Amino acid sequence: MTDISLSPQQAAAVAKAPSNSIFRHARYIIAENPVTGLSFGLFLFIALCALIGPYLVPYDPLASDTMAALKGPSLHHWFGTDQLGRDIFSRVIVATRLDFIIAVSSVVLVFAMGGLAGIAAGFFGGWTDRIVGRISDTIMAFPLFVLAMGIVAALGNTVTNIVLATAIINFPLYVRVARTEANVRREAGFVQAARLSGNGEFRILLMHILPNIMPIMMVQVSLTMGYAILNAAGLSFIGLGVRPPTPEWGIMVAEGAGNIISGEWWIALFPGAALMVAVFCFNLLGDGLRDLVDPQRRT
């Protein structure tokens, strides 16, 4: 027994090695592809805006000032003002939180629903697999944005239902990834070992399979975050979910849409650009994370 037990220093070194190598690998990825580094930085900036942005903005996002309506970008109003004289810079920053919350909560929701359903389908096979597969096939039979419109229209025009609809249309994607990964590991050595030591099937599923496919699911999360934001903004652009005067990027673009033909470009441009930057950031981040997690699929 003594020859396989490790001294405390050795144990610490062994425990430290994997985290150290992950860190080194992350640094390697970032150094190799500076765009990934940039997207990590951008992500931090967006998260910061969502967290403390509302306390830092120079103007109240809802306060109108008809004297200063429809002014272009200036030193006082960096992004200009809208029809009611509200400061667009403040509104764009404050909106970050709502858009971020919608995207994150819908992704968390679909992660829980689709991830678990997918793992169960891949692990148990048989009827579970058939039922889950049929549900996601049926969702995929709709053009996704159209289905989201239908869901929000039917369940009621609220932000919660936008989150729900966005989660539902992403469901098949998560199921597919989780199912494949769980299926591959179904008869893996560590699963057999867990079964032999008396673990129940559900316990194996949650304690052994789930942690194993977590990294791949996280990549899927960041890849769908961008799509979730686009989808939510699209829904609020056509007048669903978020109501004026709440600042939200999609609805702000919609508010500025009428002024584009008369040349007041800044009302729609800045929220639209914020939306674009956020989606761009999440897409790049997803690619970067994929490189980190799955070296074979490196872009």
Next chain:
Amino acid sequence: MLGLMSKRMLLVIPNLIGVVIITFLLTRALPGDPAAYFAGPAATKEAIEQVRVKLGLDKSLIVQFGRYVADLGHLDLGNSLTTGQPVLTELKNRLPASAELTLFGLILSMVIAIPLGILAAVKQGSWIDHTCRIVTTAGVSLPVFFTGLLLVYVFYFLLGWSPPPLGRLDVFFSPPPQITGFYLIDSLLNRDLATFRAALSQLLLPGFTLCIFSLAPIARMTRASMLAVLASDFVRTARASGLDSRTVVLTYAFRNAMLPVVTTLGMVFSFLLGANVLVEKVFAWPGIGSYAVEALISSDFAPVQGFVLTMAILYVALNLIIDILYGVIDPRVRLEA
């Protein structure tokens, strides 16, 4: 080939059943009491009960589903509350506008994306490859309504090249006599070049908006599958046999590389049909998307349900066509069937 087609059509049936069940559930999930809603705000209790019986809402869910399917069998999608017209008639009248826009956008994007993807693969690492990468990454990040507005600002307001973004045809023109419902084709059939030009100028901006949006997946897929095919043995053999690279790329590699691209078209259509709704809103395009949006805003549910169902059926049909097309292009699929 016929065997393959009928086999594939059988596979559509469970999809259609699923679609009908979901749209049925969506109609029954309306917030509050649908009977009170359809009876109107001023209705008395008896009136609400009458509507409930008339709509069959007092029956069990199964019976209601039977009635719903029977109505669908009679092609009855209900009436719009705001216009009082049958939903099906309005959808039918507006469908050509949407179809023309979507197909125009798709054709534009294929004309640009496929050569771009091929060039990027053939000249891997060159500036064309980098352009391709930038275009595809930017394309998936741009919200489609935002692209549309930017194009309007630049080409209508700044440059003045484009007519105002208000519908399919300028008010000074009258629509060509309806043959296909596509203004471009109808005006040509009618030999009316002025109308053709007017319709085209209205179509260009929304078409390009959809094109930019769907460019990314097509170009990315073309590049990836071209790269895979160019590295394969038969291309090497063709090169070794002394065929010039033009023949190798365009005749041998291209045809094989098209297969995965055709498969991606299914996904592209899913995006396009959704994006269509947003583009129609930006350009005041009188298609089925803007019809559904107007109905949504006035809480008029029958048109929205009809729209969702129509789009789903269209999408299932498009996927079927794509699969059959796949069999036409790839002889191996035919042999398997």
